[in-house]
Amino acid sequence: MSKPDKSYVEELKLGNEDILHKLYDQYSDTLLAYAKHTIRNPLLAEDFVQDAYCTLWENRTKLNSEQPVQSYLYKVVHSRCxxxxxxxxxxxxxxxxxxxxxxxxxxxxxxxxxxxxxEIMAQEANEILQNSLQNLPEQTREIFLLSRNQQLKNSEIAERNGVTVKAIEYHISKALQQLKTALKDFL
Amino acid sequence: MEENKDISTIDLLISKYLSGNATGAEILEFMDWMNASPDNCTYFAQYKIIWLKSVEQNPISKELCWEQLQSRLKEREIARFEVEEIVVESKEKTFRILRYAASIIVLLAISSVLFFVAKTKKNINLAQNVIEVPYGSKTSLILPDGTKLWINSGTKLTYNNEYGRTNRNIYLVGEAYFDVAKNRKLPFIVHTSNLKIKALGTAFNVKAYPEEKKVETTLVRGLVEIEKEGSKTPIYLRPSQKIVIADKKTTQTESQATSKNEITSQNLKSDKTDLEVNNEIDTEKETCWKEGKLIFDREPLVSLAVKLERRYDVRISFENEKLKDYKYTGTFNDLSLEQILEAMRFSSPINFEIKEKNVQLIEKD
Known part of the structure; x- marks a missing residue:
């Protein structure tokens, strides 16, 4: 296992706001998805995520260099939820x-x-995930992303694409299965 | 079905659960399976990570949220250093507003109407608080949760007595300015005829007079989310932005019917035709009415007249059509109607005649 990335913590301690922006770019999507999935309230979920970043920034001098910054963020969002x-x-x-x-x-x-x-592992995992998404069969990817990003119901996607609900269920499961296989070393 | 054979029942169940497509019975089945062993929980947790990590945020709303995060950081920083000052100041302000509200409240038709929600099986009694501000007056008040309201002339505002406890819903016809008290648990929602405007701790102005057939929302600080009836994609507004959304019920049903089979981006496009975002606007101009000010910046007389009608409870007519397009610029600090008209006569080619509650604008020779 590679060492936790110390430099982010060090930079934060020095008051580098660019690092906060970078961390926001990299982790806010997943943090938000986690909060939304947990509390089912999109606006409040956004509030929790922002609060996590504020808390991180305000406590930057007290951060533990041995602990990765992202797990700090996950912990705050998790406990709020x-x-x-x-x-x-x-x-x-x-x-x-x-x-x-x-x-x-x-x-x-x-x-x-x-x-x-x-940090390195997280970036690597993200890259693999993005590549695997791109490599999914066209129809499977399209259906999976409609469900994942547009939050359409299976019945809505079925109507839209002119296929059965069962077929939609199949494509979503298939996509998840393939992504999980691709990322098995990180899970 | 044939093609589902290479997917195990449990994988299918998990993907239905994660995507929010599982029925009650299926969720129960899933929970039983999870309870059966810690290995099952780990197996699910891996799927959950994949599901969560494969999300893609809308880059625009992400950027807006980052900006909001920055202003929030600044606010929190200031708050830490000036806690004492703020406490003293807000007490004074509250007192002033309460006194103002108390003096004007007598003039208002504030009615608490009990009505029974007949549609629900349980007979729930919901007391509706209705605040109607007639033409010619305006008011401000503080709601139970600490949210401050300024209500403009010719406005009807409704909320029920569960406000602040189980909901923070406000129904608005007309114009009001909201300085929303922070409450993590209950989002503050303004409902107009075709929009839902959600806020957490922000200040914004909503203008939704039915006769204007459009809704204008101006954000002073914070972030609001606007959800248009029949549209899946919310719109985010940032400080100093104003959004104007047409309230065209008929065209909306048409676009809904046609967009059913179209892709989302086209759907968005059809939405965009009846909405307009203005950046870097002067929020003072949009919210000055609450201080009794009127600011006109190259404002056509026809819309200027509507504002005067509401504010002073008069009817304004034009001698000829050409006058309606004349653009007037000027700022009035809490003046009477006569004073404003005099000022306009002095500085522009407009004359006027007042007969009781009727004003006619006349072109000067």
Missing amino acids: VDYIRKQVARQNYTQNTEWRLRELELTQNPFDSIFVS
Whole structure:
């Protein structure tokens, strides 16, 4: 395993705002996707992500050089999301789905805790992921990205592309399966 | 189905769950499987990482959010150094606004109407607070959550008594300025006839007079998300930007019907034809009404007249059509209608006649 990248932390400690921007470019998408998946509230999810970056910046002098910066960000977002869902459940202001999501959280914890420990690995994994996405069969990629980025329902994609819902399910599963195989060394 | 054979049942179930397509029964099945062993949880966690990492953010909203993050950092920095000052100042301001609100509240038709939501099976009683500000007056008030409102003439604003507890929904017909109190849990949402404008902790102006057939939103600080009825893509607004969205119910249903089979980018295009974004606008000009100011910057008399009508509760007519296009520039600080008209007579080729509540604008010889 390669060493955690110390230079980002060092640069942050020196007050280099460009590094914050770089970290935003690299990790905010996934952090946002994580928060959205967890709390199902896009606006609040964005707020949590921004708060994580603010917290990182404000605590930059106290950062541990041995710990990668991105795992700090994941931790803040994760704990905000967990707090939010727990409070919802405590106030009984929730649906069955909230309860399931809390269960899912408890069972999977923060999946980013153990992976992508170094900056180099994270970048490498991202590159492989992007390449694998490009290498998916045309139709599979198109359907997967419609589901992933446009958040269309399977039934909507089926209607739009003139195929069955079953076929959509197949393509999405197939895409996930292939991406997972490509990234197996990083998981 | 034949082609699904090379995908295991569990992989199919996981992908349905992650993409939000699983039914209640399928989620239960998934949860049972997760509970069965920690290995299953790890297996799922790997899929979850793939799902989360393969997302692609809209680059425009990402850029806007980065800008908002920067201003937020600055705000937090200032807040840390000036905590004491701010506490003192905000107390004074609040007191002033409350006193102002209390004095004018008597003039207003504030009615609390109880109505029963008959459609829901449970008989929930929701008290609707309706604030109607007639032509010729304006008001400001503070909502239970600390959000400050300035409401312009000829405006109707509604919220229910769950406001601040389970929702922060405001229904607006007319014009209001919102200085929204921060609340992580409840997004603040202004509903107009065809838009939803969501905010977290921001200040913005919304102008949605039905007779103008358009909705104007101006952001002073923070970030708002605008969701147009029938459109999947939200629009983000940054400080000093103003967005004008046409409220054309008929054309909208047409575009909805045709866009059904078109790709998203075309969908966006059809949306763009009836919206307009203005950058670097002078927010002072859009929000000065709350201080009683009127600012006109090469404003055609026809729209200037509408503003005066609302503000002073009068009817304005034109001697001839040509006058309507005459552009007037000027700033008025809380003046009476007569004072404004006098000033206009002095500085432009316009004369006027007032008969009770009717004003006629006349071209000077």
